[in-house]
Amino acid sequence: MTVIVTGGSRGIGRSVVERLSATGVPVLFTHSASDDEARELEERLGPQVRGVRLDITGDDAPGRLFDLAESLGEVSGLVNNAGITGGIGPFTDLADDDLRRVVEVNLVAPLRLCREAARRWKGRPGRAIVTVSSVAARTGSPGEYVTYAATKAAVETMTVGLAKELAPAVRVNAVSPGFIDTTIHARSGEPGRAFRLAERVPLGRPGAPGEIAEAIVWLLSEQASYVNGAVLEVTGGL
Numbered sequence: 001m002t003v004i005v006t007g008g009s010r011g012i013g014r015s016v017v018e019r020l021s022a023t024g025v026p027v028l029f030t031h032s033a034s035d036d037e038a039r040e041l042e043e044r045l046g047p048q049v050r051g052v053r054l055d056i057t058g059d060d061a062p063g064r065l066f067d068l069a070e071s072l073g074e075v076s077g078l079v080n081n082a083g084i085t086g087g088i089g090p091f092t093d094l095a096d097d098d099l100r101r102v103v104e105v106n107l108v109a110p111l112r113l114c115r116e117a118a119r120r121w122k123g124r125p126g127r128a129i130v131t132v133s134s135v136a137a138r139t140g141s142p143g144e145y146v147t148y149a150a151t152k153a154a155v156e157t158m159t160v161g162l163a164k165e166l167a168p169a170v171r172v173n174a175v176s177p178g179f180i181d182t183t184i185h186a187r188s189g190e191p192g193r194a195f196r197l198a199e200r201v202p203l204g205r206p207g208a209p210g211e212i213a214e215a216i217v218w219l220l221s222e223q224a225s226y227v228n229g230a231v232l233e234v235t236g237g238l
């Protein structure tokens with residue numbers, strides 16, 4: 001049974017790919033431009049893991065991704081992990097193009113991928129979707145990236161709704177990370193952000209990507225067979 005992981009070349013998605021592969025699950029992952037990281041992962045993990053450079057916002061992305069994944073085996077899971085914050089800073093500084101891009105990557109693409117999954121999985125039980133949200137969904141990320149936070153609140157609502165609409169064939173859950181040490185912060189303009197904010201975390205440190213991946217892989221698995229519509233916070237207690 002193959003699992004699709006969006007954004008598998010770096011950070012949290014990369015850890016998800018490594019963990020799934022370690023349990024013998026074939027994986028198809030996407031990236032948008034990190035060819036070297038994707039190749040390294042494919043070479044290290046072997047033929048069961050395939051990376052594809054594919055922008056998940058493309059018109060034909062959901063269909064292409066599922067077609068490719070089905071060529072590796074029947075698709076049983078979808079992890080909506082790829083996400084972008086946009087530039088860090090006040091809301092009023094945000095340009096239209098950046099605002100639209102954040103909504104396209106973080107919300108429109110997961111909605112379209114979930115729809116593709118639901119259509120292809122009609123009448124086929126035992127499937128699971130996990131979407132990566134953020135603690136920003138409840139804090140709103142004032143002064144940093146409110147648009148990003150709004151998209152994460154929306155994917156949590158998507159999770160709640162689809163968990164009811166697609167049951168019992170498909171379980172739909174989300175994981176909400178806190179401050180995690182990945183490349184996303186450098187991309188937003190502040191590489192050390194997860195460490196700067198660590199003092200707010202009761203456990204006293206940023207999370208590691210693998211600590212989020214564990215929760216995602218568990219929610220995908222049969223061990224979580226009665227978990228549906230949950231948003232699992234993995235924040236160190238924030």
Ligand SMILES: NC(=O)c1ccc[n+]([C@@H]2O[C@H](COP(=O)([O-])OP(=O)(O)OC[C@H]3O[C@@H](n4cnc5c(N)ncnc54)[C@H](OP(=O)(O)O)[C@@H]3O)[C@@H](O)[C@H]2O)c1
Pocket residue numbers: 006007008009010011012013030031032033034035054055056057080081082083084105132133134135176177178179180181182183184185187194
């Ligand atoms: N890190 C945190 O503190 C944190 C906290 C809460 C929630 N999250 C969420 O966790 C998820 C993963 O974040 P991360 O920190 O691991 O980010 P990351 O290190 O920046 O990795 C993002 C991954 O997504 C891929 N990606 C981005 N845009 C894409 C697109 N349009 N099409 C296909 N692939 C795309 C990237 O590929 P390229 O490198 O090729 O672009 C990369 O593989 C995101 O949804 C993020 O919002 C992160």
